[in-house]
Amino acid sequence: xxxxxxxxxxxxxxxxxxxxxxxxxxxxxxxxxxxxxxxxxxxxxxxxxxxxxxxxxxxxxxxxxxxxxxxxxxxxxxxxxxxxxxxxxxxxxxxxxxxxxxxxxxxxxxxxxxxxxxxxxxxxxxxxxxxxxxxxxxxxxxxxxxxxxxxxxxxxxxxxxxxxxxxxxxxxxxxxxxxxxxxxxxxxxxxxxxxxxxxxxxxxxx
Numbered sequence: 001x002x003x004x005x006x007x008x009x010x011x012x013x014x015x016x017x018x019x020x021x022x023x024x025x026x027x028x029x030x031x032x033x034x035x036x037x038x039x040x041x042x043x044x045x046x047x048x049x050x051x052x053x054x055x056x057x058x059x060x061x062x063x064x065x066x067x068x069x070x071x072x073x074x075x076x077x078x079x080x081x082x083x084x085x086x087x088x089x090x091x092x093x094x095x096x097x098x099x100x101x102x103x104x105x106x107x108x109x110x111x112x113x114x115x116x117x118x119x120x121x122x123x124x125x126x127x128x129x130x131x132x133x134x135x136x137x138x139x140x141x142x143x144x145x146x147x148x149x150x151x152x153x154x155x156x157x158x159x160x161x162x163x164x165x166x167x168x169x170x171x172x173x174x175x176x177x178x179x180x181x182x183x184x185x186x187x188x189x190x191x192x193x194x195x196x197x198x199x200x201x202x203x204x205x206x
Contacts, residue, residue, distance in 0.1 A: 005031070005033060005071060005135075005202060005203050007031065007032035007033070008032060008033070008034060009033055009034065009071060010033075010034040010035075010036060010070050010071075011028070011033045011034065011035055011036070011070065011071050011072065011073055012036055012037070012038055012041065012043070012064045012065065012068050012070050012071070012072040012073070013025075013028075013035055013036070013037045013038065013072075013073055013074075014038045014043075014060045014061050014063070014064035014065075014072045014073065014074035014075075015037060015038055015039075015060075015074065015075065016037070016038055016039040016045055017100075017163070018039075019162070019163030019164070020075060020163070021037045021039070023163075023183075023187075023192060024073065024075070026183060026187060027187065027192070027193065027196050028073075028203070031203040033203070036070075038064050038068075038072075041067075041068055043063075043064055043067050043068060044063075044067070046059055046060055046063040048060070048076070048090070050090075051090070052090065052132075053076045053077065053078065053090060053130055053131070053132035053146065054076070054132040054134070054144045054146060055076075056076035056090060056132070057074050057075055057076040057132040057133060057134035057144055058074075058134045058136065058142050058144055060072075060074035060076065060134070061073060061074035061134040061135065061136035061142060062134075062136045062140055062142055064136070065136040065137055065138045065140075066138055066140070068138075069138050070138065071135065071136070071137050071138075072135075072136050073133065073134070073135050073136075073199075074133070074134050074136070075131055075132065075133050075134075075192060075195075076090065076131075076132050076134075077092070077129065077130060077131035077132065077191060077192060078090055078091070078092030078093070078129070078130060079092050079109070079127055079128075079129055079164075079165045079169065080127060080128050080129075080130055081109060081113070081125060081126075081127045081153070082125065082126040082127060083113055083116055083118035083125045083126070084109070084112055084113065084116070084118075087112075088105070088108075088109065089130075092105070092164070092165065093164075095108050095109070096164075102163070102164050102165060103157075105164075105165065106157055106165055106167065106168050109153070109165070109168070110153075110155050110168075113125055113153075119155070123152035123154075123170065124152045124153040124154055124155065124170075125152060125153050126150070126151075126152055127150075127151060127152060127153050127169065128148050128149060128150040128151065128191075129148065129149050129165075129169060129178075129190070129191040130146065130147070130148050130191055131146070131147050131148075131190075131191040131192040131194070131195045132144055132145070132146045132195065133145045133146075133147075133192070133195040133196060133198075133199050135199060135202055143202070145195045145196075145198035145199050146195055147190075147191045147192065147193070147194030147195030147196070147197070147198070148191050148194065149171055149172075149189060149190055149191040149194065150171070150172050151169055151170050151171040151172045151174065152169075152170050152172075153168050153169060153170070154168055154169075154170050154177060155168065157177070157179060158176075158177045158179055158180055159176070159177050159178075159179025159180030159181070160179060161178075161179050161180060161181060161182070161183065161186075162178045162179045162181070162186060166178035166179040166186075167179030167180075171189055174189075178190070
């Protein structure tokens with residue numbers, strides 16, 4: 001089992017995605033950790049070559065921990081659409097293209113669903129977000145956790161909060177998309193928050 005992280009430990013958030021780094025910062029704030037991002041440390045972004053969320057999360061965390069000599073927490077997450085056989089899934093970020101423009105990615109999801117005749121119901125097509133979190137240490141020791149949140153898609157996208165596909169995702173029982181919700185409300189139910197609940201046992205001081 002990985003060692004616990006005590007208050008004051010410097011930890012790398014293994015991401016260059018500023019939206020994701022902010023969300024991690026919010027989730028980690030109560031634990032008294034000294035958080036720094038991979039971008040701030042100018043760490044390289046490893047190629048995501050695994051076939052699962054957990055595999056890619058572990059790859060990124062181990063790479064950041066090895067390069068920095070510090071414990072690292074990483075996430076691999078994405079949108080899985082039932083009518084698209086789980087796509088975009090682990091390729092969620094790639095659907096946003098080289099410029100990482102999720103307006104393009106959301107439009108692609110919409111267009112592919114329309115082409116399949118799958119956008120004919122209300123609520124919209126079924127989908128879920130999945131997040132895998134991995135905590136790794138410089139010696140390669142790691143542990144991963146996975147969380148999911150289920151719901152449906154809306155079009156056009158709604159809200160300017162959150163990031164990624166948030167503006168087109170409506171959680172089960174909700175009336176606001178993740179793009180419309182206040183951060184605190186989203187953190188209470190999100191896929192990343194659910195995975196984080198499992199990770200909390202490794203964080204001292206919380």
